[in-house]
């Protein structure tokens with residue numbers, strides 16, 4: 001057995017034994033509001049100028065809707081980090097508490113080897129800066145849409161999926177749900193040689209303990225589970241759906257539910273309209289397909305949990321041989337997204353389009369940042385997260 005697998009197995013065993021060592025530092029319940037957001041952090045927020053302590057280098061590592069992430073070097077140590085600059089005001093509202101919640105989740109997951117680690121926090125008049133471990137290999141998204149030489153082999157996907165599941169099992173065991181797992185939020189410590197995964201972006205995360213029910217409209221259309229569209233309670237199973245989608249994309253390079261219109265995407269999700277054909281899964285083992293099928297199930301209660309998944313035969317050395325290419329898929333060429341934005345600014349806020357679907361009461365969208373092939377032919381832009389609109393308890 002490989003050393004890394006051994007470590008993973010020990011780690012998973014710890015989780016399964018509900019080891020007290022694995023439990024995250026539980027914040028006082030009074031520090032948690034009723035929608036599962038944590039409002040108390042332990043990290044000291046620094047008010048001295050970030051730039052006195054760090055040099056920002058190169059072009060941005062990535063952008064989100066309200067954040068830009070830049071590589072920086074800590075002056076004292078010479079160590080590389082990723083600084084996430086988050087605007088505190090969004091659409092005219094003070095969103096500081098959302099950022100505090102993100103910090104709290106990162107803090108509490110510091111013992112989780114597959115969650116990005118938080119080094120320091122700074123605050124200025126308009127933004128909060130999270131100084132994070134730098135995941136130099138970038139998003140797994142890039143390798144999902146990369147050409148054949150960059151594409152993951154099934155063996156790669158097995159190793160990465162085990163890491164994602166181990167990280168997520170840990171979160172779930174500690175009552176944390178991520179709610180925005182997608183190929184842009186799973187990073188690599190290095191791309192060549194292929195490194196280890198780091199889960200990022202806990203901006204939508206919630207704690208499920210001491211919360212009766214969380215029903216929110218959030219997530220990214222292609223990855224959201226049917227219960228989100230149906231406005232039903234969210235749970236750890238909601239993340240498991242996204243892992244099913246993520247695995248499908250890593251193995252095939254295709255997004256299983258993506259349609260050419262948002263309505264079509266939503267319909268595909270709510271009808272669990274998935275293409276498991278030979279054509280899409282050329283050279284992929286039947287166990288891999290069986291694994292995905294255990295996750296893309298409409299009823300959240302019937303979906304495999306992260307711990308179930310880690311015991312699945314596909315992740316435990318029972319794969320069938322790969323195709324002759326040693327790659328999981330043959331990808332069409334895909335172009336990089338164009339950007340005319342200045343490097344230092346986060347994406348500008350876009351006007352909220354009018355609602356397009358009855359089942360999702362209202363949501364806002366911003367343009368895609370990349371492209372991936374839709375499950376049913378054609379390349380369509382990735383869609384950005386739905387913005388939470390309403391909470392019901």
Ligand SMILES: Nc1ncnc2c1ncn2[C@@H]1O[C@H](COP(=O)(O)OP(=O)(O)OP(=O)(O)O)[C@@H](O)[C@H]1O
Nearest residue numbers: 061062063064065066067069082132134135184201
């Ligand atoms: N620690 C890191 N190391 C390297 N790159 C990173 C790191 N954190 C984030 N990135 C890059 O920046 C991008 C945006 O980061 P992140 O998803 O955390 O921002 P966000 O504003 O919360 O995003 P969203 O709008 O999707 O919620 C990521 O997709 C990734 O490409």
